[in-house]
Amino acid sequence: MSKFLNILGPAVGGAAGVLGLAYVAADQFVADIPSVAPRMVTFATAATEAEETDTTAAEATPATPQTETVAANTSGFGLGRPALAEEIAAWDLDVSPDGTGLPEGRGDVFTGEEVFAENCAICHGDFAEGVDNWPVLAGGFDTLADKDPVKTVGSYWPYLSTVWDYVNRSMPFGAAQTLEPDDVYAIVAYILYSNDLVDDDFELSHENFAEFEMPNAGGFVVDDRPETEYVNWRSEPCMTDCKQSVEITMRATVLDVTPDEEGSGEASSMSHDSGTQMAAATPAATEVPAAEEPTAEEPAEDAPAVQVAAAAAIDRELVKSGEKVFKKCKACHQIGEGAQNKTGPQLNDVFGRTIGGIDGFKYSKGFKAAADEGRVWDEAAMYEFLSKPKSFIKGTKMSFSGLKKDSDLEAITAFLKANGG
Amino acid sequence: MTFRTTRRGLLKSGIAAGATAASAGAALANTPDPLITELQDWASGTGDGVDATPYGLPIEYESDVIRRNVEWLTADTISSINFTPIHALDGTITPQGCAFERHHSGAIELRKDDYRLMINGLVDQPLVFSYADLERFPRENHVYFCECAANTGMEWAGAQLNGAQFTHGMIHNMEYSGVPLRTLLEEAGLDTAGDLAGKWVYVEGADASSNGRSIPMEKALDDCLVAFKANGEALRKEHGYPVRLVVPGWEGNMWVKWLRRIEVMDGPVESREETSKYTDTLADGTSRKWTWVMDAKSVITSPSPQSPITHGTGPVVISGLAWSGHGKITRVDVSRDGGMTWETARLGKQGDSKALTRFYLDTEWNGEDWLLQSRAIDETGYVQPTKAQLREVRGENSIYHNNCIQTWHLKANGEAENVEVS
Numbered sequence: 085m086s087k088f089l090n091i092l093g094p095a096v097g098g099a100a101g102v103l104g105l106a107y108v109a110a111d112q113f114v115a116d117i118p119s120v121a122p123r124m125v126t127f128a129t130a131a132t133e134a135e136e137t138d139t140t141a142a143e144a145t146p147a148t149p150q151t152e153t154v155a156a157n158t159s160g161f162g163l164g165r166p167a168l169a170e171e172i173a174a175w176d177l178d179v180s181p182d183g184t185g186l187p188e189g190r191g192d193v194f195t196g197e198e199v200f201a202e203n204c205a206i207c208h209g210d211f212a213e214g215v216d217n218w219p220v221l222a223g224g225f226d227t228l229a230d231k232d233p234v235k236t237v238g239s240y241w242p243y244l245s246t247v248w249d250y251v252n253r254s255m256p257f258g259a260a261q262t263l264e265p266d267d268v269y270a271i272v273a274y275i276l277y278s279n280d281l282v283d284d285d286f287e288l289s290h291e292n293f294a295e296f297e298m299p300n301a302g303g304f305v306v307d308d309r310p311e312t313e314y315v316n317w318r319s320e321p322c323m324t325d326c327k328q329s330v331e332i333t334m335r336a337t338v339l340d341v342t343p344d345e346e347g348s349g350e351a352s353s354m355s356h357d358s359g360t361q362m363a364a365a366t367p368a369a370t371e372v373p374a375a376e377e378p379t380a381e382e383p384a385e386d387a388p389a390v391q392v393a394a395a396a397a398i399d400r401e402l403v404k405s406g407e408k409v410f411k412k413c414k415a416c417h418q419i420g421e422g423a424q425n426k427t428g429p430q431l432n433d434v435f436g437r438t439i440g441g442i443d444g445f446k447y448s449k450g451f452k453a454a455a456d457e458g459r460v461w462d463e464a465a466m467y468e469f470l471s472k473p474k475s476f477i478k479g480t481k482m483s484f485s486g487l488k489k490d491s492d493l494e495a496i497t498a499f500l501k502a503n504g505g
Numbered sequence: 506m507t508f509r510t511t512r513r514g515l516l517k518s519g520i521a522a523g524a525t526a527a528s529a530g531a532a533l534a535n536t537p538d539p540l541i542t543e544l545q546d547w548a549s550g551t552g553d554g555v556d557a558t559p560y561g562l563p564i565e566y567e568s569d570v571i572r573r574n575v576e577w578l579t580a581d582t583i584s585s586i587n588f589t590p591i592h593a594l595d596g597t598i599t600p601q602g603c604a605f606e607r608h609h610s611g612a613i614e615l616r617k618d619d620y621r622l623m624i625n626g627l628v629d630q631p632l633v634f635s636y637a638d639l640e641r642f643p644r645e646n647h648v649y650f651c652e653c654a655a656n657t658g659m660e661w662a663g664a665q666l667n668g669a670q671f672t673h674g675m676i677h678n679m680e681y682s683g684v685p686l687r688t689l690l691e692e693a694g695l696d697t698a699g700d701l702a703g704k705w706v707y708v709e710g711a712d713a714s715s716n717g718r719s720i721p722m723e724k725a726l727d728d729c730l731v732a733f734k735a736n737g738e739a740l741r742k743e744h745g746y747p748v749r750l751v752v753p754g755w756e757g758n759m760w761v762k763w764l765r766r767i768e769v770m771d772g773p774v775e776s777r778e779e780t781s782k783y784t785d786t787l788a789d790g791t792s793r794k795w796t797w798v799m800d801a802k803s804v805i806t807s808p809s810p811q812s813p814i815t816h817g818t819g820p821v822v823i824s825g826l827a828w829s830g831h832g833k834i835t836r837v838d839v840s841r842d843g844g845m846t847w848e849t850a851r852l853g854k855q856g857d858s859k860a861l862t863r864f865y866l867d868t869e870w871n872g873e874d875w876l877l878q879s880r881a882i883d884e885t886g887y888v889q890p891t892k893a894q895l896r897e898v899r900g901e902n903s904i905y906h907n908n909c910i911q912t913w914h915l916k917a918n919g920e921a922e923n924v925e926v927s
Contacts, residue, residue: 161641161642161692163638163641163642163692164624164634165632165633167631167633171623172623175623175625175765176626178768178776179774181772207580217579217580233786240781241781246776254610254715257583257610257713258713260714261713304791304794305791305792306794307794308793309793309796313898318886318887321838321882322847323847324847325845325846326844326845326846330876330927331926331927332914333925335914335923335924335925336664336665337923341577341665342667342810343574343671345573414583415610426581427581
C-alpha cells in the first residue's frame with residue numbers, strides 16, 4: 085500500500101481510494117503475519133464452491149465475523165483467499181529468458197526428431213518447414229530485411245526460453261499441456277537442429293539452457309516512436325495547397341482478394357438489397373460446421389431413409405456431450421454440412437468408410453496400409469483408435485493422445501454417428 | 506439526376522435506390538406513394554407479442570451487418586481473426602454481437618463457477634479470487650476502444666482489401682464494468698515487490714494459448730481494468746467470458762481474455778506474443794518491441810466500398826471513426842481531393858480518452874469523383890500520418906501498427922474503392 089501511494093498517490097481517487105483509506109485507518113494488521121486468519125470468511129466460502137480445493141486449511145481455522153475480517157486486512161477488502169503452493173505450481177509455468185521457471189529435464193535431437201514427428205510435424209512439417217499456412221519453424225536466416233522476411237524460431241525469435249515456454253504450455257495445437265518436460269526439451273533441441281544451430285548429438289537440459297543465445301537476440305530495439313515519429317508528427321497540419329497534384333497509384337479491386345459477400349464470384353460488395361443478404365452470410369460463416377447443433381431430427385438431407393431411422397434412435401443427450409468432446413478434435417477435423425479435409429480428414433459418414441479411405445487426403449503409411457487391407461471403420465475400431473491412436477495405427481500423424489474416459493468414447497461415437505456416420 | 510450505374514451490384518441496389526429517389530423527389534411526384542395511400546399489413550394486423558425473442562437479435566433486414574473473416578489470412582479459424590462491420594454502424598459503441606473476434610486457440614467456454622483468478626509472484630500474499638469475489642470490489646465504468654495491433658496490417662504494401670470492415674475492422678469500442686487492476690494488486694500487497702519502477706506484471710488467459718503478455722507496473726497501476734461486463738451485460742464467450750483484462754489505448758493482444766493469472770515479476774517474460782509476434786520489423790531487418798500504444802488513427806466508414814452512395818446527388822453525410830491510444834481525439838480533418846485541401850469535420854460528441862470518436866462532415870455531392878481521406882489529431886497534438894510517412898520510417902514489413910491515412914475513391918456511380926494515392 086505504501087509503495088503504491090508513493091508512486092501514484094495523487095492519482096488515487098474516487099470510491100476505491102476512499103474505501104481503501106478507511107480500511108487502512110482501522111488497520112491493526114502486521115504485514116509479516118500470514119493473512120490466512122483474516123481472510124477466513126472468504127476462504128471458507130470459496131472452498132465450498134471449489135471441487136478440487138483443499139479445504140483442510142479452512143477447517144483448521146475457525147471462521148471469524150466478516151466485519152472483523154475487513155477491518156483486520158491491511159490490503160483493503162479481505163477478499164479472495166491465499167493461493168496454495170500446489171496451485172501456484174500448477175499454473176505458474178512461465179519461463180523467463182534467464183531460464184527462471186524451467187523444470188529439471190533433458191532431451192536430445194534424436195529423441196526430439198521422434199517426438200516432433202509424432203506431435204508437431206502434421207502442421208509444422210517433418211523438417212519444421214511448415215504445412216499449408218501453419219508456421220514455418222526453421223530457416224529464413226538473413227531474410228529479415230527482404231521484401232518478404234521469413235520469420236522462424238531460428239531467424240527471428242530472440243530467446244530460447246520463449247520456444248520452451250510456448251511448446252510447453254500451448255502446443256500441440258488442440259492438445260496443449262500434454263507433453264512431459266523431457267519431451268519439450270527434446271522438441272526444442274530438434275527445432276534448434278532443424279535450424280542448423282546445433283549438431284545432431286546435442287542435448288538440451290535445464291543445466292545448459294541459459295548458455296544458448298539465439299541468432300537474432302540483438303535484433304530488437306525498444307519502441308522508439310517517441311524519438312523517430314512523434315517529434316515529427318506533432319505539428320500543425322497543412323490545410324490548403326498541401327500537394328500540387330494527386331494520382332491514384334494502386335487499386336484494391338485489381339488484386340481482388342477481398343472476400344466476396346455475395347458469393348457470386350464478383351468482387352462487388354454491394355449488399356443493400358435484401359436479395360443478397362442471406363447469401364452474404366454464407367461465405368462469412370467460417371465456424372466449423374460441427375459447431376452447429378447436430379440433432380437426431382435433422383439428419384443430412386441426402387441421408388438414406390434407413391440411416392434417418394437409425395439416427396433417430398441416438399440419444400440426443402449423448403450426442404450433445406459428444407459434440408463437447410469433439411472440441412478436442414476440432415483443431416484438425418471438420419464434420420457436418422460442407423465439412424472439408426483440413427489437417428485431418430473430414431469426418432462425415434465415417435462409420436462404414438474404409439480406414440484411410442478419403443481420396444486426396446495425405447494419410448500416414450499406417451493408414452495407407454489399413455486402406456490396402458480394406459479395413460473399415462466400425463464402432464470397435466473407432467473405440468480402439470480413439471482410446472490409443474498410436475497403437476491402433478502405427479505411425480499415425482494424428483498427434484492426439486487419446487480419450488481416457490469410456491463415457492467420452494461413447495459420446496463421441498454417438499456424435500460421429502449423428503453426422504451421418 | 507446524374508446518378509448512373511454500371512456494375513451489376515449497383516444495378517441491383519439501383520432498384521431500391523429508384524424507389525428512394527421517387528419518394529425523395531416528392532415535390533416532383535405526380536403519382537401517390539402506395540406505401541402511404543394503401544393500407545399496409547403492419548398497420549392493420551398485429552405484430553409479435555412480448556417474449557417472441559427472449560433475447561433479441563437485430564431484425565432480419567439487418568442480417569448483412571455481421572462479422573466477416575478473410576480466409577486466406579490464417580491457416581484455421583480457431584487461430585484467426587474476423588472483422589467488425591464498421592461500415593454499417595454509427596455512433597461509437599460496438600454491439601458485442603458484431604465486435605471482432607481474435608482467438609489464438611479458439612473461444613473457450615468457462616463457467617463463472619469454474620473461474621479462478623490467481624495473483625502471485627512478488628506480492629505479499631498470493632491470492633485466488635472467485636468470480637463472486639471480483640464483484641465485491643468497488644468497480645468502475647469506462648468506454649475504451651480495443652484495436653488489434655494488426656488492424657490495417659494487410660495494407661502496408663499497397664491497397665489490398667476493398668472495404669472498411671476489412672481494412673479497419675479489427676476494432677471495437679465498449680463500455681466496460683470491472684475492478685481496477687491496481688485494486689487487486691493492492692489486495693495482494695506490493696511491499697514485497699520493493700521499488701515498483703522496474704517491475705512488471707505478467708498476465709495470462711485460461712485458454713490453451715494462454716496468450717501471456719508482460720505489462721510494465723506503471724501501466725498496470727494506471728488504468729488497466731479487470732472487466733466482467735461490456736455494454737451492460739456479461740462479456741461474450743468470444744471476448745473472454747467471464748473476465749478479460751482491459752488495457753486502455755494499448756494493442757488488443759494485451760487485453761487477455763479468460764484472464765486467469767497475474768504475476769508480479771522483476772522483468773518481462775518475453776513470451777511468444779511479445780517476441781515472435783507483435784514486434785514490428787523495420788526496413789533494415791531490426792524489429793521494434795514493446796510497441797504497445799495504438800497511435801491516433803481514423804477512417805471514413807461511409808461512404809466506403811461496402812457503403813456506397815445510393816441516394817444520388819445532393820446532401821450527403823460523410824461519417825467516420827477516430828481514436829487514439831494517447832488520449833482524446835480533439836479534431837478530425839477530411840479531404841475530398843486526396844489530401845490537397847482539408848476541412849475540419851464535426852465531432853458527434855466530444856472525444857473520450859482512448860475511446861472511439863464519431864465524426865461527420867455534412868456536405869453536398871454532385872456526382873464528381875472524390876478521393877476521400879480523414880486525418881485524426883489527438884490531445885498530444887499528434888497528427889495521423891500518411892502511408893508514405895510511415896513507410897519512410899518503417900518500410901513495409903512492420904505488419905503491426907499501420908495507422909496511415911486511408912483513401913477511398915468515390916466514383917460518379919456512388920461506388921467507393923480502396924486506393925492508394927501519390
